[in-house]
Amino acid sequence: MQDYKFFKMNDFSDHQIARIRMLEQLCKNFDGSSLRVGIESLKENGGDKAILCQLGNQLIGYLSWYTSDEIEANINAMVHPNYRRQGVFRSLMYNAAAEIQLQGIKACRIRIPSNSIPGIDCVKHLGANFSTSEFSMNLNRFQSDRLHQSGLVLRLEEDQDFDFMVECSSQAFGDSESWTKNYFKHTREPERVTYLAVDRLTPVGMIRVNHVHTDTAVIHDFCVHPLYQGKGYGREILACLVKILLAKQYTKIRLGVVTQNERALNLYRSIGFEISAESHYYVSAIQNLIYTGQIK
Numbered sequence: 281m282q283d284y285k286f287f288k289m290n291d292f293s294d295h296q297i298a299r300i301r302m303l304e305q306l307c308k309n310f311d312g313s314s315l316r317v318g319i320e321s322l323k324e325n326g327g328d329k330a331i332l333c334q335l336g337n338q339l340i341g342y343l344s345w346y347t348s349d350e351i352e353a354n355i356n357a358m359v360h361p362n363y364r365r366q367g368v369f370r371s372l373m374y375n376a377a378a379e380i381q382l383q384g385i386k387a388c389r390i391r392i393p394s395n396s397i398p399g400i401d402c403v404k405h406l407g408a409n410f411s412t413s414e415f416s417m418n419l420n421r422f423q424s425d426r427l428h429q430s431g432l433v434l435r436l437e438e439d440q441d442f443d444f445m446v447e448c449s450s451q452a453f454g455d456s457e458s459w460t461k462n463y464f465k466h467t468r469e470p471e472r473v474t475y476l477a478v479d480r481l482t483p484v485g486m487i488r489v490n491h492v493h494t495d496t497a498v499i500h501d502f503c504v505h506p507l508y509q510g511k512g513y514g515r516e517i518l519a520c521l522v523k524i525l526l527a528k529q530y531t532k533i534r535l536g537v538v539t540q541n542e543r544a545l546n547l548y549r550s551i552g553f554e555i556s557a558e559s560h561y562y563v564s565a566i567q568n569l570i571y572t573g574q575i576k
Contacts, residue, residue, distance in 0.1 A: 282335060284368060286375050289330035292322060299339045300332075303358060310361040313396040314557035316416075317356040318344055320492040326469055331375045333359075333368055343372040345380060345388070349463045353380045353388040353566070358399075369402050377569040387565055394558040406569065408562035412538060415545070417553040419533040422522055432484070432513060434520045437474040444483050444505075445474070452503035477504070477517045484508040487521050497525050499535040518551050 289296070300319055308315045321328040322344065333341030343357040355376065359368045380388065390408055392399040437445065442464070450460040471492065477485040485504035489497050499521065504513045525533050537544045539558065 282366070284340070284371070285334045286341075286371055287332055287334075288379075289322070289332050290324075292324045292327075297322065300342055303339055303342060303360060307358045307361065311393075311396050311398060313393040313399070314416075314559075315358060315393050315396060315399075316557070317342065317358055320496060321346065329379070331372050331379075333372060335363070341368045341372050343376050345376055347380075347383075347385055348467050349459060350383070350385060350466060351387070351459075351462075352563075353385050355388050355390045357390070364398060370406070373406065373569050377566050381566045381570065385566060387563060388569065390562045390564070391559050392562065394560050400560065403562040403564075406564065408564035411561045411563045413540075414536050414559050414561065415539055415555045416557045416559065417535055417537060417548050418556045419522065419552055420554045421552045422526065423550060423552040424519065424523075432477055432479045432516045432520065434475040434477055434487070434517065434524065437476055437486075441476050441483065444476070445486055448483075448486055448505045449501060449503055451506050474501075475521060477513060477520075479508075479513070484513050485517050487517050489521065489525065491530075493532075495530060496532040496534075497530045499533065502535070514547055515550065518547070522551060 297319060300317075300322070304315060304317055304319065307313070318328060322330060328344040328346040330342065330344040332339060338360075340360040340363045341358070343355060345353045345355045347353045353376075355373075357369060357372055359372075377388070389411065390403050392403055394413065445464060446457050446460045449455070449464075450457045453460075455463075469490075472488060472490045474486060474488045476483050477487065483505070485508065486501065487499065487503075488501040489499050491497055499518075502514075502518065504517070522533060534556070535548065535553065537548060
């Protein structure tokens with residue numbers, strides 16, 4: 281291997297962010313892929329952590345990670361096309377895995393664009409196993425004319441809403457209440473806002489939004505309590521939030537959905553969201569990544 285330098289990202293200046301963005305665009309153009317490595321989530325305090333690789337003064341590799349539950353780490357990575365198949369990706373993963381393991385995290389979830397053949401080949405070579413596929417959807421044209429009026433309103437969460445949020449989310453998504461409690465407790469950043477959907481004082485669902493940039497909002501954790509599903513609340517909740525975000529001048533509104541969830545896909549399309557990209561997720565035990573990283 282050439283004289284590569286791997287180091288933890290501590291410089292979050294505009295210049296450093298611009299270098300990462302240029303590498304992302306280079307990889308996208310070369311691979312013809314929909315690569316997105318979450319640059320907007322890089323922050324010195326409370327943001328994604330990253331490992332960089334340089335050769336001289338040139339940035340040639342990048343890996344970022346974060347965890348929402350302290351159980352699994354979510355990973356994005358890229359390597360300059362001219363320096364692939366030289367162990368850069370493996371070394372990035374090894375350095376990140378060693379740090380992640382120190383925090384007691386046992387597994388990682390690696391996101392790869394479905395149209396990135398080099399990326400998929402890399403994670404398969406590491407021994408990661410395919411988990412699921414997800415569409416990223418962007419709001420293209422808000423279809424407000426298809427909505428009906430109801431008594432439903434969105435309000436910001438309050439402390440007394442926590443038990444309902446746990447019950448609603450765990451029952452809607454099939455997660456345990458203990459995991460859901462832990463997840464909510466670890467995703468309370470200032471830029472992440474939770475709304476309760478209330479109909480005549482009765483909470484029926486919830487929806488969250490991560491304000492990742494001054495013009496970009498990501499909708500997530502959107503669910504209706506099973507007792508109130510099938511009554512049209514889903515469309516009303518999503519529409520209400522979109523109206524709020526548009527009024528606040530957010531021009532880029534996106535969300536993710538599992539590719540097999542046809543019901544959710546149809547709902548999002550009816551509001552005006554369109555599929556912009558598809559990602560594949562691969563899962564591996566952290567210990568396996570450390571082991572493979574030690575193999576030269």
